[in-house]
Amino acid sequence: MPKLYTGAEIVFKCLKDQSVEHIFGYPGGAVLPIYDELKNHTSIKHILVRHEQGAGHAAEGYARSSGKPGVVLVTSGPGATNVVTALTDAYMDSVPLVCISGQVPTHLIGTDAFQECDTTGITRPCTKHNWLVKDINDLSDIMHEAFKVATTGRPGPVLVDIPKDIQFAKTKYKKPKKEKKLNEKFNNKFSQKHIYQLIELIKKAKKPIIYSGGGVINSGPKASNELREFVELTGFPITSTLQGLGAYPGDDNQFLGMLGMHGTYEANNAMHDCDLLINIGARFDDRITGKIDEFSPNSKKVHIDIDPSSINKIIKVDLAIVGDVAKVISKINKTILKKKNGHSKSNKPNIAKWWEQIQKWRGKDSLNFVNSNDSIKPQHAVQRLYELTKDKDTYVTTEVGQHQMWAAQHYKFNKPNRWMTSGGLGTMGYGLPAAVGVQIAHPEKLVVDIAGEASVLMTMQEMSTAVQYNLPIKIFILNNQYMGMVRQWQELLHEKNYSESYSEALPDFLKMAEAYGCKGIKAENPSELDEKIQEMIDYKGPVIFDCHVDPNENCFPMIPSGKPHNQMILGPKDQEDNKIKGKGKALV
Amino acid sequence: MPKSKSAYSVPTKKGKSDTYIFVVWVDNEAGVLARVVGLFSGRGYNIESLAVAEVDAAKNISRITIVTTGTPQVIDQIKRQLTKLVPVHKVAEFKREDKNVIFKEMALFKIVGKKNKIQKCLNVCKKFDLVILDETKTSRVVQITALRREIDKISKKLKPHGLISASRTGAVAMTRGAKVFN
Numbered sequence: 001m002p003k004l005y006t007g008a009e010i011v012f013k014c015l016k017d018q019s020v021e022h023i024f025g026y027p028g029g030a031v032l033p034i035y036d037e038l039k040n041h042t043s044i045k046h047i048l049v050r051h052e053q054g055a056g057h058a059a060e061g062y063a064r065s066s067g068k069p070g071v072v073l074v075t076s077g078p079g080a081t082n083v084v085t086a087l088t089d090a091y092m093d094s095v096p097l098v099c100i101s102g103q104v105p106t107h108l109i110g111t112d113a114f115q116e117c118d119t120t121g122i123t124r125p126c127t128k129h130n131w132l133v134k135d136i137n138d139l140s141d142i143m144h145e146a147f148k149v150a151t152t153g154r155p156g157p158v159l160v161d162i163p164k165d166i167q168f169a170k171t172k173y174k175k176p177k178k179e180k181k182l183n184e185k186f187n188n189k190f191s192q193k194h195i196y197q198l199i200e201l202i203k204k205a206k207k208p209i210i211y212s213g214g215g216v217i218n219s220g221p222k223a224s225n226e227l228r229e230f231v232e233l234t235g236f237p238i239t240s241t242l243q244g245l246g247a248y249p250g251d252d253n254q255f256l257g258m259l260g261m262h263g264t265y266e267a268n269n270a271m272h273d274c275d276l277l278i279n280i281g282a283r284f285d286d287r288i289t290g291k292i293d294e295f296s297p298n299s300k301k302v303h304i305d306i307d308p309s310s311i312n313k314i315i316k317v318d319l320a321i322v323g324d325v326a327k328v329i330s331k332i333n334k335t336i337l338k339k340k341n342g343h344s345k346s347n348k349p350n351i352a353k354w355w356e357q358i359q360k361w362r363g364k365d366s367l368n369f370v371n372s373n374d375s376i377k378p379q380h381a382v383q384r385l386y387e388l389t390k391d392k393d394t395y396v397t398t399e400v401g402q403h404q405m406w407a408a409q410h411y412k413f414n415k416p417n418r419w420m421t422s423g424g425l426g427t428m429g430y431g432l433p434a435a436v437g438v439q440i441a442h443p444e445k446l447v448v449d450i451a452g453e454a455s456v457l458m459t460m461q462e463m464s465t466a467v468q469y470n471l472p473i474k475i476f477i478l479n480n481q482y483m484g485m486v487r488q489w490q491e492l493l494h495e496k497n498y499s500e501s502y503s504e505a506l507p508d509f510l511k512m513a514e515a516y517g518c519k520g521i522k523a524e525n526p527s528e529l530d531e532k533i534q535e536m537i538d539y540k541g542p543v544i545f546d547c548h549v550d551p552n553e554n555c556f557p558m559i560p561s562g563k564p565h566n567q568m569i570l571g572p573k574d575q576e577d578n579k580i581k582g583k584g585k586a587l588v
Numbered sequence: 589m590p591k592s593k594s595a596y597s598v599p600t601k602k603g604k605s606d607t608y609i610f611v612v613w614v615d616n617e618a619g620v621l622a623r624v625v626g627l628f629s630g631r632g633y634n635i636e637s638l639a640v641a642e643v644d645a646a647k648n649i650s651r652i653t654i655v656t657t658g659t660p661q662v663i664d665q666i667k668r669q670l671t672k673l674v675p676v677h678k679v680a681e682f683k684r685e686d687k688n689v690i691f692k693e694m695a696l697f698k699i700v701g702k703k704n705k706i707q708k709c710l711n712v713c714k715k716f717d718l719v720i721l722d723e724t725k726t727s728r729v730v731q732i733t734a735l736r737r738e739i740d741k742i743s744k745k746l747k748p749h750g751l752i753s754a755s756r757t758g759a760v761a762m763t764r765g766a767k768v769f770n
Contacts, residue, residue, distance in 0.1 A: 124623060125630045129674040132618070149674060286597060293600050309668035312661060493593045562597040 007136055007167040008037040011100065014143035015044055017176055020071050022047060022062065022440055024055040028075025029115060030102030033167035035073075047440060047469060050461035052079050054433035056086020057459070060095045061437030064420045065395055067220060069096040069150050070437065076102045077115030080161075081122065085427060087157045088126040092424025093243060094218055096155035098146050099127075105165040106134060119161045128156040136169035144176040153187055154307040155218055187306055188323035195331050197319055198278075199339065201300055203347055205276035207354045208236045211259065211288075214243030214423070215281020215305060215325050217416045223247070223326035224416040227280065230329050233336050235348040237358055239267035241282045242408055242423045250412030256358065257367070260288040261559050262405040265366035265568055266358055268557075271296050272565035273357070279303045281325045284314040285424070294564035304328050366557045366570055367409050376526050378403060378478045378549040382410040382450065385476060388533050395438045395447045397421065399431040399455030402484035402555045407450040429458030432475060436462055439471040446474070446537065453479040453506060453546075463516040466542040474536050475544045480551040481506060488554045509546035518542035603659035607636070607684040609691060609761050610666065615675040616642045616650040623673055624652055633658065633666055637693070637736070637758035649677065653760050655684075655736070688764050694757045695739045700727045701750030709749050712742055 005013065011034055015023070024047045027035045038046055049055040052074045059070025070090075074083050080101045090097045104113040120132045129149050131142045142160055150158045202208065210231060216223045224247045231238050231254055238248050239259040248255055257264035259271055271277065277299040282288070289295045292314065301317040303310070304325060311320040321328050369379045382403075396411060397420040398404040404421055413419050420438060422430035431449040439447045449456070456477055466473050486501040513520030519539050523532040523546070536543045556571045614620045621640055628635050636655040643651040658666065663681060670679045682689045699709045706728055710718065713732050716739075722729035732742065736759060743754050 120619065121622070124619075124626055134618075289597075291597050291600075307672070309665065309672055311668070313665055313668075316661070489595065561594050 002172050004170040005173050006033070006037070006170050007133075007139055007162060008033040009040075010136075010139050010171070010173050011143065011162070011167075012037055012041045012044065013173050014140055014147075014176075015071065016041065018144070018147045019068075020044060023071040023073050024049055024058045024062070024437065025073030026050075026052050026055055026075065026079060028077075028079050028102065030076035030104055030164050031073060031079075031100075031162075031167075032102075033164065034100070034102070034162075046073070047436070048465065049433065049436075050464050051459065052082035053085050053429070054436070054459055054462040054465065056083045056097065056099070057089070057427070057430050057433035058437035058440070058462070058465075059097050059099075060086060060090050060093075060430075061397055061420050061434030062441045063090075063095050063097060063437075064093075064217075064434075065417050065438040066441040067417065068441075069098050069147060069155075072097060072099040074099065074101050075115065076104055076119065077117050079115075080119040080159075081117060084122060084126060085425075087123055087159065089422050089425040089427045089430065090157040091126050091128070093422065094155050094214060095157065096150040097157035098150050099123075099157060099159040101159060101161050102167070103132065103161045103163040106163045107165070109163065119159065123159045126157070127159050130159040130161065132161045133163065133166050136166050136171045139166065139171070140174040144174075147176075154215075154305075154310075188327050189308070190321045190323045190328060190331075192331070192335075194319065194321045195328075195335050198302055198321065198332060199335055201276055201302065201319065202234060202236075202278075202336075205236075205300075205347065206350055207270075207274045207299075207357075208234070208276040208278065208351060209256075209270045209274040210234075210236050210238040210278045210280060211241070211271065211282055212238060212244045212247055212280040213241040213282025216244055216247035217281075219281065219306075219325040221416055223281075223324075223329065226326055226329035226333060229333050230336075233333060233340075235351060236278075237270060237355070239263070239270065241285070241288060242421060244282060245408060245419045246413035246416045249414040251414065256362075258408050259565075260285075261290070262409065262555055262557065263559075264409075265364045265557055265570060266361035268559065268565040268568055269361045270358055274299045277301045279305070279317070280329065281305060283310045286314075289314065290559050291562055291564045296565070364570065366568070369553075369556075369571075371526075372550065373526060375550040376523065376529055376547060378406050378480065378553055379410055380526065381476075381478060381529060381547050381549060382406045384529055385448065385450070385533055386411045388530065388537060389446060389448065392446045392537075394418065395420070395435075395442060395445055397431040397434040397438060397447070397449045399449070399451045399458075400426045400428045400485075401452045401455060402480075402488065402553075403450055403452040403455075403478040405485075405555045406478070411450070428452075428455035430455075432456055432459050432473075433462045433465075435473040435475070436465055436469075436471055439466070439473050440469070443471075447472075448474045448476050451475055451477045452484060453477050453481065453509075454483045454503060457507075460512070463513075463518060463542065463544065467517045470541065472539070472541050472543075474542070476536070477509060477544065477546050478549050479506075479509070479546055480549050480553070482551055484553075485555070491554065492560070509544050513544040516542075516544075518544060520544050520546065522546045522548070524548045603661065605657045605659055606663075607655065607657050608663050609682045609684060609689070609759060610652075610654040610656060610670065611680045611682075611761055612652040612654065612670055613677040613679075614650050614652060614673075615677070616648045617675060620650070620675045621652070623675065624654075624670065627669055627673065628654070628656070628666075631665075631669065633662065639758035639760050653758060655759050682761065689761055690764060691735060691759050691761050692733050693736050693739055693759045694731065694733045695743070696721070696755045697730050697732070697743070697746060697751055698727065698753040699730065699746065699750045700752050702726075705749045709746050709751065712745050716742070
């Protein structure tokens with residue numbers, strides 16, 4: 001007779017078979033049997049967070065920086081509801097998470113028992129799939145299936161809800177089934193015919209642009225290499241979404257910078273004027289497209305995506321290639337190389353004029369800002385941080401708001417998986433716990449959370465986690481005392497009625513750092529900035545860096561809501577030309 | 589400069605909406621209907637009618653038939669989203685006008701009144717596979733099967749003649765000929 005295992009043991013056996021090394025969690029009544037089992041499995045390290053949302057974001061940071069699924073363990077009721085924000089965030093940004101939640105015993109389900117909630121009901125719209133395990137014999141299959149669903153196709157979060165009696169019940173353990181080959185066919189629904197069609201379009205293009213997104217990162221490091229080769233082979237300009245930064249080197253000449261609402265002038269104008277748009281692993285998000293009717297009006301559009309439901313969702317495309325980005329681009333590259341061997345004809349001369357035009361747009365220097373000797377400009381702070389950390393293999397997370405956009409604009413990423421930010425859901429409070437997760441996955445690397453003081457206060461309690469595990473994360477707060485992005489919108493669109501966007505009482509971050517048992521550093525003027533940043537980098541332990549920046553600075557360039565790509569505001573001066581009063585100094 | 593104070597773009601012109609019928613094969617498991625229906629409500633799609641029942645007990649398969657309206661782009665999106673759900677096996681969609689597909693709905697009517705009024709009602713229903721399920725001196729319960737709009741019309745007609753209660757199913761669909769959906 002085969003050995004019988006308890007549900008809790010089966011959970012760990014599954015985690016081991018799925019090569020899980022870290023789980024982020026918080027104990028409670030309904031998961032105690034699983035926590036009890038933890039001591040018997042030394043290969044799996046549990047990271048105790050201070051709030052379940054932190055566990056979720058930490059697992060996201062872990063997953064995004066390592067390519068492995070993040071695992072979260074929470075209790076029933078409030079444990080599960082607290083993790084909903086992180087699950088939704090992961091769903092929007094396609095991050096593979098496996099969340100295991102405890103549930104009240106099966107006989108109590110539906111009775112409003114203590115710490116009971118309809119977890120699978122609540123998380124249904126924010127997971128790829130979820131399961132309530134009602135029979136112990138289903139547990140191993142469901143656990144393996146959960147990892148499969150989370151990591152295959154377009155990745156995303158899943159949740160397995162396990163009632164307490166199931167954690168105690170005993171049954172046989174089932175190993176995961178091997179079905180690798182099948183997956184590949186399932187994901188790649190394109191044929192060589194599609195590739196030829198794309199090559200035809202590439203040949204004819206006079207004003208092409210490549211627009212790459214988070215799908216390239218999710219597809220793995222190979223996809224980034226293939227993308228780089230593709231860009232080199234074609235000589236085409238490339239722009240990237242927020243999530244895609246790092247897939248292509250940020251300091252390369254063919255890279256036009258980020259596009260979209262706070263993207264560069266050259267990237268957005270190129271998107272608007274192009275005649276061939278190749279979308280690789282992006283989803284035509286509304287922050288990218290601006291006004292749909294006037295989005296890239298004269299281009300043939302190609303969309304490469306692993307998720308068939310992304311095709312034609314927002315923008316109708318002329319050619320859709322459904323497949324794994326790495327696979328598709330590798331096929332394209334091979335086909336181009338083969339053709340070139342025949343008659344080594346390149347269309348680079350065809351697009352010389354296009355590059356001239358792009359250089360003209362570049363001349364606007366849309367990310368420029370007027371620096372100051374009296375106060376630290378936030379853009380300057382990010383630039384200095386970049387200059388002082390670029391020689392290290394630095395991982396950057398962010399919160400959400402102005403600082404996030406400045407980080408995206410001024411920090412240049414050269415490798416994939418180095419940039420973790422909440423793009424789709426825009427979750428303030430993402431960056432600090434995400435940094436915890438990144439540092440767990442990469443203990444020797446420098447991990448910086450570029451933060452805003454409002455965002456970081458939302459999940460500040462996770463500093464306690466960082467201190468407990470001695471994770472040397474650096475929380476680089478651009479402190480402008482405002483919810484900066486809210487203030488900016490109020491300035492531009494609500495007649496400077498700064499309704500509730502100013503934080504009248506902020507904590508003293510130095511004392512806070514001290515209270516948590518980590519190091520606090522404060523910088524108030526530009527002359528001391530470099531020295532202080534260096535001090536932060538050199539310190540072997542977690543740091544809260546309170547960087548006081550100009551509170552009136554706005555994030556430019558910007559496409560106002562409902563406008564097409566070619567109607568950007570470049571800076572305060574441009575704003576005045578457009579008959580809207582603006583405070584601050586000229587940017588252009 | 590922007591007049592819109594929204595952080596989002598303004599709605600653009602919508603295309604023409606048409607009625608479509610979706611047929612969805614799903615694993616017959618707890619919560620599967622909630623997933624399908626939740627997808628519609630969560631993404632703002634409309635459900636006009638819904639019919640669901642197990643069709644293959646051995647394979648544990650249920651068949652859900654959903655009548656919905658939308659522009660071709662929305663319909664395409666509904667199909668792609670449905671296909672993504674884990675317990676969904678396959679999805680087929682048809683325009684209501686599709687001549688190769690049979691759509692049927694069933695209705696039960698309770699008619700109460702004098703003999704001649706009841707007779708009038710029965711005459712109206714005659715053409716639609718009328719079955720009399722229950723009969724008393726003053727009432728009838730009848731069953732008809734027809735298209736949605738036909739049932740709409742009949743019930744409107746019967747109202748003044750003693751129709752006091754109506755119960756209707758959602759549409760079910762089947763292709764004509766030997767071909768099956770795939």
